[in-house]
Amino acid sequence: MTEYAFVTIKNAAKSYGALEVLKDINLTVQRGQIVAIIGPSGSGKSTLLRAINELDPLTSGEVWLEDVQINRKLPFRQYEAHVNQVRQDIGMVFQHFNLFPHLTVRGNITLAPRMLKGLTEAEADTLAEEQLAKVGLSEKIDEYPSRLSGGQKQRVAIARALAMKPKVMLFDEATSALDPELVEEVNLVMKQLAEEHMTMIIVTHEMDFAASVCDRVLFMDQGVVVEEGPPSVIFQNPKHERTQNFLRKHLNR
Amino acid sequence: MDLELILRVYPFFLEAAWVTIELSVLTAILGLTCGALGAAARMSRMSLFRGIGAAYVSVFRGTPALIQIFILYFGGPQIGIQLDSFSAGTIALGVNIGAYMTETIRGAIISVDRGQTEAARTLGMSRWETMRKVVLPQAARMMIRPLGVNINALIKGTALVAPISVIELTYTAQRFIGSTYKPFEMFLLSGILYMAIIYVVGQGISWLDRRAQIT
Ligand SMILES: Nc1ncnc2c1ncn2[C@@H]1O[C@H](COP(=O)(O)OP(=O)(O)OP(=O)(O)O)[C@@H](O)[C@H]1O
Ligand SMILES: [Mg+2]
16 A cells, blocks of 8 residues: 655746746655744745645646645646645635634634535534634634634634645744734644644744744745754754854844 | 796606606616626636626726717617617616726725635635635625715716606706796706705615625
């Protein structure tokens, strides 16, 4: 039996016109692994993450989830059906939460499962309650997003993604838009997911969090992965000068 | 001011106001339909539809509504389109305001944050599901006010069918001026009735807008 890696990215490249944003990136994320992507602004971290679920398709290269190629070249209709299917397995959390403001917390969490998985209202309610309990927001089930704090919004956004029972979760600077005192509650939820061995790819500017939660850290700069390894090596003993310079600015020591 | 005259003729003006209301309602329905189709075309994935949508908007916003009415009513029979004045007026005005409504509807849809679409698509929802359940409900709230502006313009625009003898408020005023030589009173009466209609519609739109913003 073949042991599939969970996420495989092969020779990924992406350009916007003449601007090469990603250059020949290779990455394998094993089942249950937690990978942090760090690097300066504009280095291509978001672009890489968004290539995984085809929000920003690659110019060339391949993205696989287990034995399914995500970025298949297909005629439009088939392509749409294909991405709609594979995206159900890939949860994503955005810097600005992107909750649906016209729906309650319950509506935010149950919209996609009801439409795509045909859950009944009762099943969907149970699901929403389960997911909210997980992120510690059971009492907010009937609130609208506008009445939540930033940290609460992001926890609801995580619950919404988890309600699709994804195989992997992508986080794009999930705490960057939060006031400092609200960061911890979101980090706690992510740590809890780590303990449950959710496969996660986390773009972050928080080095301490990356060091404490992740199995591997990738340092990206100018569209390439400059260096990768376990956090102990990347943070304590980076080989490349670019990594050292970046960390000097971002670690206060 | 000749109050006695006003009291004598006002029932005719009320009837004419009713015609103006009918014209307005039908034009609004046709305009909203054209606007929805136009916006869908303008935002289509297919360039042919985008082209058709863009041409529709630029032709109908780029020429006077009065000319559009004349072309349909007077020019129509030449190419085999025979319409009574009420129908010709309604169709021309409806298609005309639809071009403005196309831009209003499209504007509201594209003003919904891209992140909303991204979040929905990321969950696995299709383009259409995303549009229907996430984007349109938010855009709908934002388009109530600007569509209200279009409808206000449309009601006043119904006066443009007077030259093709639809017996609405403006035409009625002109007709009575012919026999009474009292343009001040006659136009004033029409004006007041237009204002009443616009006031009521405006209140209705404000009410809708308030209700939509509650959540
Ligand atoms: N739609 C686009 N069109 C053109 N250039 C783009 C587009 N999106 C991103 N870029 C460019 O691609 C490069 C990488 O952007 P990306 O958002 O992936 O960086 P990042 O590492 O996530 O940065 P940050 O830490 O600021 O979020 C940047 O130079 C950016 O300007
Ligand atoms: Mg980014």
